[in-house]
Amino acid sequence: MAAEPPPRTGPGRFPAGWWRRRSLRFRLTATASAILALALAVSAYVFVGVLGRALAGTIDDEVYQRAREVVALADAGRLGDQIVTTDNTIVQVLDATGRIVNATPNTDRLVPLLGWKQRETAMRSGTPLFLDGRPYGIPGPLRARVLSADAGRTVVAARSFKEVQSSLETTGHVLIVGTPLLLVLLAAASWLVIGRTLRPIALLRRGAAEISGTARARRLPVPEARDEVHSLATTLNDMLARLEVADARQRALISDASHELRSPLASIRLQLEVALSHPEGQEWRETAEGVLEDTMRLSRLAEDLLALARLDEGRPARREPVDLTALAGRAAERHGVTGELAPGITVYGDALDLGRVLTNLVANAVRHATSTVVVGLRSEESAAGDAGGGMAVLTVTDDGPGIPAEDRERVFDRFTRLDSARSRDDGGAGLGLAIVRETVRAHGGSVHLEDAAPGLRAVVRLPLAASGRASRPAPGPQAGPGATAGRATRGGLG
Template sequence: MRRLLPTTVRARATAGAVLVVAAALTLASFALLGLLEANLTRNAERDAARQAETIARLAASGDLDRMRPNLHGVEFFQVVNARGRVLRAYPNLAGEFPLAPVPPRPGRESQTWKAGPLGGEHRQRVVQVTTQTPQGMVTVFVGTSLRDVDAADDTTAAALAVGGPLLLATVALVTWRVTGRALGPVEAIRAEVAGISDRDLHRRVPVPPTHDEVARLAQTMNTTLDRLESAGIRQRRFIADASHELRSPITVLRTQLEVALAVRDPELWPELIGGALQDIERLQQLCSDLLLLARIDAAQPMAPGRLDLGAVVRDAVEARHGDRVPVRAELAGGIAVRGSELWLARVVTNLLDNAQRFAVRRVDLTLGVCGGPGGRTAVLEVTDDGPGIPPGDRERVFERFTRLDDARSRDHGGAGLGLAIARDLAAHHGGTLTAEDSPRGARLVVRLPVAEGGEPSPEVPADGVRGR
């Protein structure tokens, strides 16, 4: 049975439409035939009943002999007394036996005979009226032919038998063509997507000009392909940049080790080994940053734990006493957010590292709250008195492995991942990190949604990441 079922949407839609129309047509046909026969039979019965009641009134008044033998619309009639004797009959029933036993009580009954006293192939509707007369109880039988009813039934049934299949064929053809036209763009989309590989993500599916669900599907598919293409470009760029950043310290490290192996003077070994250790530390830092980026990309949404953002920022600032450039902090209290204490501390650390790397004499950090239509927002600002960030580069500085001209020297440290990590961590907490206007130096602003209600509680990272 499963093999006999249609397998395509087009075939299933056509079969469904045909079945629905066939069921509706069948019900309508039976209803039409029933109503038609009921109306015509009722009309025939009304004529027969009128004639039967007329004859019964004549019999009750003793004027039965005055009845005319020719009655309009009547096939036959017969008047029978209580003893079963035929008192009067239509000429075509002269000499016939009584049509039926005489009913015991006065009244009127109607019934349809498939074979009447006159024979023939048509049914007959018979009305019998029993009444009291001066000569006793008599019964009047009046019958009329249902040939018009049978003819109408036959004609209607023949018309339905011919027109029904034609209608179903028309429905099937129209549904098949309309469904084919509607699904044509879907098949074009499927064929185009089937031909897209990871090497040609620039291809897009055709968008039909119908502005319907299929067009919206095509637009959504193209948007998805845009994201896939962008992700592929970022991935290839990330791999290339990571390879480049790893190759340089590895090359320097190998050179230092080769020199240390070639030098025979033990007094030079500490200097060579110290340089090698610095390159190893740089490699470790770069690998830790890459691992953190991978964990951020694969991390689940933050657990609903609450924490005191002011305490997190305060701990990060106090851990930097003795740095080359001091950090002046102004922190508002009672600001609770939801997220990872470890990762939010990393956001603050990366922003302070970036500010101290380019600051001349001071770094300012402020933490406050501002209100908005969507609720209160925690605002963390880090500013320095360095060269600042040109307006055209305020988005590029958050790209991975991006270093501006003044930051290209590796003596300053960093591989261009600090701000990228900070922005990804802020976005993972439902916030933003932007570079904004400042009268001096650079100004980086983090905005995080405030967790309203309750007290901040220590948070345990849901992903189990404890550190690098």
């Protein structure tokens, strides 16, 4: 089957497509050259026009000056039979009948330069005019002026325009030859300058091409000039630095997740291998419970990883009113801890995500408390007292051993557990507080840990909804009595 011909793009689209396929250097040079050519052409045209008018004005002034001198001599009666000039100006003096009575030696004494009607028109307009000098044996055009004198006499003065015409022609020839040469030189200079200007971009492109997916700490070359290319290179290097941080974070996450998965998987494998090797003496219910426990641990780890992945994708939290008081009350009741909750506090967000925040914080506090865990909730007005600046302050306080001040920020990192927590079976994978911080940030809030003397307090601040105002905490507990948890050293914040 014959190949189909390429679609026709039309006569108007081919040049545009051809132009877009050219390099940036070619297009910039061509555009600059076209603008320069137009500018040079207009400049040459204006220059020749201005030069011609200037030279013509000079001749007109000289002719007018000679004519005025002759008129003055004629009016004073001191005009001889022949008129002598030093600048080759042609002068004729005509009487009232049109007969030449005085003239310069270089003109005809019988035939006037201008006829009667032309003289009348020139005297009325008072402007110079061109006339052909060939009938009078003068090559080229003449520039003439007509003035009137006493006794009906007329003075006609003229001068050859050949010199000006030759000067203009010479200037035009020089411009015709020199302008294209100048344009070529300017185009070549533009090509070199643009190429040198784009060279840092080419270096950036080559540097980017050399960066591979496995490269470490690679950066693009930054030009010395503090121009737009320098800003571009700096911005791209900042982006590469952020990508390296994200890549390192992802690799660390994969490594830590693999490490966390190995323990339950190895435990499940060991239990099953032992059970299969000695089936006659195996307590299968006990084996199933052990495998189920490890499976639940894997399930929790998978849920935490999925939650972090969703938060890392930057998906915006749902914006719906959430009764934080009711949500905190249910979390306190579920874990059997004390609640000191101000009524009617409402925030905007996702109830499931905020519930997970409460569950992680309360479960962590219960795991490490000595005897008591208290969930508190209150509202704070902004300093300016405006309607939209209040914050809901959620606290979870326990009386456990606490965390050293230098480790309180580090525990928010993923898979971070303090050394004492690594020996605990219920210490978690170290993702709980990481999920709390990412979720709170997605809701426009903040979270930090502080000393409760004794114990530790987790403080979460979230923007209040417009109607989510509360005055003071409700007295007394809203949930069960204080929970008693294990007395091991805090560390497994998972």
